[in-house]
Amino acid sequence: xxxxxxxxxxxxxxxxxxxxxxxxxxxxxxxxxxxxxxxxxxxxxxxxxxxxxxxxxxxxxxxxxxxxxxxxxxxxxxxxxxxxxxxxxxxxxxxxxxxxxxxxxxxxxxxxxxxxxxx
Numbered sequence: 001x002x003x004x005x006x007x008x009x010x011x012x013x014x015x016x017x018x019x020x021x022x023x024x025x026x027x028x029x030x031x032x033x034x035x036x037x038x039x040x041x042x043x044x045x046x047x048x049x050x051x052x053x054x055x056x057x058x059x060x061x062x063x064x065x066x067x068x069x070x071x072x073x074x075x076x077x078x079x080x081x082x083x084x085x086x087x088x089x090x091x092x093x094x095x096x097x098x099x100x101x102x103x104x105x106x107x108x109x110x111x112x113x114x115x116x117x118x119x
Contacts, residue, residue, distance in 0.1 A: 007050045014077045015069065017057060025060035027110050028096055029053065035095040045088045046095070054078050055092035058085065063100045
């Protein structure tokens with residue numbers, strides 16, 4: 001099993017993810033956190049950090065970018081079957097109640113918080 005950190009680094013490198021897409025994906029993970037904690041044992045996908053990160057990244061990419069990868073490309077990038085990408089994406093969307101929009105002031109605060117932790 002590949003360590004989570006290595007998986008994230010490889011997926012980000014292979015997908016050439018933009019910083020704004022990564023910021024959005026991380027925000028979605030924090031948005032999903034309460035639901036993840038309460039539903040942790042309902043789906044195997046929810047308890048897998050790799051799949052939850054990948055699902056948030058796929059969704060963020062589709063929301064932020066004009067041109068994005070198909071799930072078949074994400075499957076190659078991550079080394080997973082397309083069916084698992086599809087399932088993780090559906091489950092993650094349910095966890096965040098399909099709330100993809102991030103208000104500008106909220107995103108600016110998020111951007112500031114991330115920079116405080118990165119620098």
